[in-house]
Amino acid sequence: MARKLLLEHAHVEGIHTYEVYRKNGGYRSVEKALKTMSPEAVVEEVKKSGLRGRGGAGFPTGMKWSFLAKPEGVPRYLVCNADESEPGTFKDRYLMEKIPHLLIEGMITSSYALGANTSYIYIRGEYSWILFILEKAIAEAYAAGWLGKNIHGSGYDLDLYVNIGAGAYICGEETALLESLEGKRGNPRIKPPFPAVKGLWQSPTVVNNVETIAAVVPIVNDGGDEYAKIGIGKSTGTKLISASGNINKPGVYEIEMSITVEEFIYSDQWCGGIKRGKKLKACVPGGSSVPILPHFLVCKTAAGEDRLMTYESLADGGFATGSMLGSGGFIVYDEDQCIVRNTWNFARFYAHESCGQCSPCREGTGWMEKVLHRMENGAGKMSDIDLLVDVAKKIEGNTICPLGDAAAWPVSAAIRHFREEFEWHVNEPRVCMERNYGLVREAVIV
């Protein structure tokens, strides 16, 4: 049976309430940290755990924490990034809905480690009902003395608040999130200075994903070394995977980072195989931004080795034959899915979500969407394919924030692996159109 560190109690009746959460061992990490550990010792455990940022970038959390500037007399902030909006990703939502206290506990322990006395959770606007779940849980934590002044006699003070967004993918980028938290448009900032030096209201700030902060709880409880025993190489611990697409059992799964992709897709314990007995066509393993993999590169690497659900194995082969673990937004496509249509869909997403600050992204995402739209609707030209590759190349690396790269990668990867399907769209426009209208006709008949 797979070990679960975050979702172990997710199905316990009433686990969203303080009483039940506490009875199941909740808030032990706060007790342990505040009573027996220095803040530096907590940071040390997180370093030892090998925990990497779970929002998508996979940057070592302990190292990120150690970059935090600590000038005298200046407040420091911990901000939790709960702006989950990467297409294919819904794990943070699951965690916050089911076990809100796990995030709150992680926020307290992490804030203590960083010396923050005020912390914020920035949650996306569409998760409005979760805002109230969190606020209720925070009120319970205050009432039980885990938040506020002099927490359980430790002399440590912490206030925790939830701030809600209002619909902007870009606010998941940490500096855009900080701008938004300051009550402005979500335009990413130029780095440096990094948030660790000048973040929220120009004060040193750490921004971490929900899952990252939740993982601090088992790390402090059982020790960083114990956490690092799970997983392979630099992919330590467990990871929440949001599984969606044409599979039998979509949902959120906690996996040890050592199982194979094949196991994950086909085992009844996880995705349960492809729906309606269809064949696997492609997979996007880490949220819409990461390169799509054709079926023959999903379960095996180009070298013929088993592909594992780890940062390293999913990236094996670089962008030529690999992808990324990203946020763990695992989207599975069956043989009936149209790669051109899906690529257009994602291009539309990035065009809509570009903040408009940098020209390559603002203009480039719009053009990629238009070109893919005409291709999908039977008006594409053969030269459009290379045009798309060219535009993607011109966006990549030329923008303030990673949204530009995130918009370029899915397009260039789709063309790299499925060029013949793009050519087919140009050569057989009528077939594409029929397919398109077919969708609508089906709907009317149903």
Next chain:
Amino acid sequence: MHTLTQNGTPFKYSPAALSEVQSLTKKYPEGRAKSAILRALHIAQEENHGWLSVSAMDEVAATLGITPIEVYEVASFYSMYNLNPVGKYVLEFCHTGPCAIEGAESLIEYTKLKLGIGKNQTTPDGMFTIKEVECLGACGYAPMMQVGEFYHEHLDTGKIDQFIEDCRADKIDKGTWKMH
């Protein structure tokens, strides 16, 4: 896209909403009341029949002690704010990748045909508006839509029929942006 042309009827927060917005500002350090703007706008939109008129935005500015332009520029950036009047029930369908490959597109077409309206349009009786939005983080439960505070998942045409009937019978909870 976004145009700030509609003044709407004069808007003031209800006394309860006003005190809620004022208490929100206490979550931020002295002089940082502007940080409460997004939630203050959500509450104003809720009280102004689902959309933000210029008058509603001016009320937010006055309450937070910031200039109106600071509110306009924020309200026009975020997709959840409606800057034009909407119907009583705004059906916000996710049309992004994972929902699309699980049938969102045909479901949206079905709903448009059923209600006789297109994207960003409102039925003549003022009951329904259809919006198509980007990924709402419900990919495993596709296709789906958001109405008010809540998600409606694993949708199919039968569930859409039922939902529309329930709206007409006033049986759908949209939430109120208040603790529940």
